[in-house]
Amino acid sequence: MTDPAGTEKFNLKVSVHHRVSIIPSVRRRSAAALFDSETAPARANCLVDVPVIKASSLRDLKLRVNIHDVVARTVALKKAGGSRFKGLCPFHAEKTPSFHVSTDKGFYKCFGCGKAGDILSFVMETEGLQFTEAAETLAKRFGVELEFEEGSGGPSREERSLRQEIFDLHDAAADYYRQAFLAPNAHGAWIRDYWVKNRKFTLELAEEFKIGFAPVEDRALAEALIKRRFSDESLRQCGLFFVRDNAPVTSATMRPRFRGRLMIPIRDHQGRVVAFTARQLELTPQDDPAREAKYVNSPETPIFTKSNLLFNLDRARTAVGDGKPFVLVEGQLDALRCWSVGLKTAVAPQGTSITDGQLLLMRRYHPQVECFFDSDSAGQKAALRFLPLALKAGIEARFLVLAGAEKLDPDLLFLERGLAAYDEVRRGALGAMEFAVRSLLPDVGAAGAEQKSRTAQALFEIVAQADSDVARAGFLTELAALLRLPSAALERDFAVHVRRQAGGARPPAATAPAPVSADAHTQGSEEHLLYLCLHDEPTLHALATQLPHEWIDTTTLAGQLLDRLLAEVQHNGWPGREALDQLLESQEEKALAAHLLFETPGDEDLAKFANEGLRALHRRHHEPRLRQIELEIASQGTNGDAHLFSLLKQRADILRQLQNPPRLVIAS
Secondary structure, three states, X not given: OEOOOOOEEEOXXXXXXXXXXXXXXXXXXXXXXXXXOOOOOOOOOEEOOOOOEOHHHHHHHHHHXXXXXXXXXXXXXXXXOOOEEEEOOOOOXXXXXXXXXXXXOOEEEEOOOOOEEOHHHHHXXXXXXXXXXXXXXXXHHOOOOOOEOOOOOOOOHHHHHHHHHHHHHHHHHHHHHHHHHHOOOHHHHHHHHHHHHHOOOOHHHHHHHOOEEEOOOOOHHHHHHHHOXXXXXXXXXXXXXXXXXXXXXXXXOOEEOOOOEEEEEEEOOOOOEEEEEEEXXXXXXXXXXXXXOOEEEOOOEOOEOHHHOOEOHHHHOOOOEOOEOEEEOOOHHHHHHHHHOOOOOEEEOOOOOOOHHHHHHHHHHOOEEEEOOOOOHHHHHHHHHHHHHHHHOOOEEEEOOOOOOOOOOHHHHHHHHOOHHXXXXXXXXXXXXXXXXXXXOOOHHHOOHHHHHHHHHHHHHHHOOOOOHHHHHXXXXXXXXXXXXXXXXXXXXXXXXXXXXXXXXXXXXXXXXXXOOOOHHHOOHHHHHHHHHHHOHHHHHHHHHHOOHHHOOOOOHHHHHHHHHHHHHHHHOOOXXXXXXXXXXXXXXXXXXXXXXXXXXXXXXXXXXXXXXXXXXXXXXXXXXXXXXXXXXXXXXXXXXXXXXXHHHHHHHHHHHHHOOOOOOOOO
């Protein structure tokens, strides 16, 4: 059947002797193609989930891109013997290299922190991208064309083509505005003079960020884009022009949105120009519809959603780390000032209040943010609005203030004092609760009980957004000290507040997966057999036909992956280890697979070990049933009814199987 959203679902009915394979290549087939006509009673309902990028295309990407070339952009690698390289781990601080890369297996593993994976997971981890973004980034970087599934729930071919065209169009527009900034004419000289003398920035910074200028009266941009044969639809939807719905797309009908303004390119977290912020100037013409607006942003387009994007995140995300949190400032020019003095982690929202989407985007890269807004009323209100959103996103927030300063403007502060000002304001930084109390109740000592109670209720709204009970408890302890109230009383009032909130139930905080141990393949039969399968294809093929699904403990990570691997071999054949990435559905599975692949076998007898593992699973499956039958027989006494005879027969069958354990027939 098909649901309203078009997602196909099948009730797959399978005998307990058949293993279900639901990896991407199988998911794309119909139910009938998965199982033959002899399949019988159901044991699973499977949701068919079709990926956007074709599995064959992902395999091609991994075969064509050498993991050494991917990792070497971030890690200085040295030869470590054979096809292995090593270097300092990019995921944790270390002095002795424990990060290894295997080019023949296409995996990396750090033996210090346990991080492991393939080219896609490396780009996801180091560049903070989602899976599809990482694949697209690698494909573009190494000149590999990706193929997408039609009707997969992702963008259609036409939509993908339009989006890419608008990306290309924005690159062309950014170059055009940049050339206008550099032009050897009166307006070019004026805008450069404004940048240096009025804004106090260098021309080198303008070059680094590709600062531009939108000419006052101009059709040249429209003419240039039309000449480059951008489609009518991309010109309508790019946001750079006003075009009437039914009007033809010509240079005469396309009125530029930005005229006589300083142009600041806005890039997404991958560094692609997706929009512009245009700053009002004396040159801005009087007939500009937005003449009185100091800043005008591009409208939302197929490639730009302002609530999901932060200015300078593409650069700042590579600079954050231990002791280097994000610094959130109010505007793009504040962020540029920070960058100009050497503070490389500054980001800014796109002319709106900070949003959940922006905070979650930051959280991908680093969990700590320092809020550095203006100290005026508007800036402090914005900072207070930011706080509960930060707690909800699981971000540790601190607030930068300057002791004794009545007014604090980051742009002016850094212009006057340089990077030293950052160290000064950090020394006076306030934690989340201290900042909130100071904002809501500046004079705690003079406040009465009623005033403190009202303030506490407002603070409860903030504390309730924290993403863990431990954090909540810690915040309440801080508040009790700051408000000079008994902790027990404050905790009771908070409990009452939580109960009163509609929909107050909060899902439990996600827990981090347990790291894979150094000797995972020796700690359980599933891990033991998975290890052998990954290193020895004859063992893999033998187990696929001789290890029943019901013997495998699929509640474990290794069991799930072993079952999926055997299903792929049994139902679809096995093209080889280069297809392994298609089986791995989570970062935890990638880490486990990479760990097992790095544990290279010695001269041990793999067939012997495989049979030991198979017999262990065989015993584990049959012995509980044997104990259950013997208890039932004991409870029956000597009554010779048919049920007792049936139990005796079952016991004899199980004993016979245990006395004659299975033995793998492994092809040489």
